[in-house]
Amino acid sequence: xxxxxxxxxxxxxxxxxxxxxxxxxxxxxxxxxxxxxxxxxxxxxxxxxxxxxxxxxxxxxxxxxxxxxxxxxxxxxxxxxxxxxxxxxxxxxxxxxxxxxxxxxxxxxxxxxxxxxxxxxxxxxxx
Numbered sequence: 001x002x003x004x005x006x007x008x009x010x011x012x013x014x015x016x017x018x019x020x021x022x023x024x025x026x027x028x029x030x031x032x033x034x035x036x037x038x039x040x041x042x043x044x045x046x047x048x049x050x051x052x053x054x055x056x057x058x059x060x061x062x063x064x065x066x067x068x069x070x071x072x073x074x075x076x077x078x079x080x081x082x083x084x085x086x087x088x089x090x091x092x093x094x095x096x097x098x099x100x101x102x103x104x105x106x107x108x109x110x111x112x113x114x115x116x117x118x119x120x121x122x123x124x125x126x127x
Contacts (some may be wrong), residue, residue: 029112032088035108042067042126051127058082060093067122070102091115 027035037056042049050065060080062068070077077095084091084105091103103115103122111126 015050026058028085029108029110032105032108034111036082036084036091036113039127040113041127045120045122049122052124054082067117068093070095070097070099070101072099 016017039053049105052068095123106114115122
């Protein structure tokens with residue numbers, strides 16, 4: 001009888017010890033560059049906002065409707081290169097049309113990043 005009770009207790013321990021979230025990757029919010037890599041949905045700002053992708057090779061792309069696209073003389077740039085500044089407080093983007101834009105990093109979570117551009121908050125949610 002003791003073996004039976006011990007078996008039941010061990011079985012219940014094993015079942016409750018498993019967590020559904022165990023398969024989620026670890027997220028180090030201090031490694032902003034690693035978190036940034038991937039595709040993100042933008043929270044629209046004044047009706048503008050779609051999606052942006054940051055690649056590990058420090059290139060990026062976005063849709064024409066994205067807050068991250070730029071336009072010079074009717075030419076829209078939807079590709080860019082990116083890097084974090086020395087103290088990780090800003091993301092610097094350079095576009096083929098010669099424009100450079102700097103987004104201030106306000107907060108970083110694994111699935112949400114809040115940036116600031118010209119005093120406006122730009123919120124990114126991982127796709």
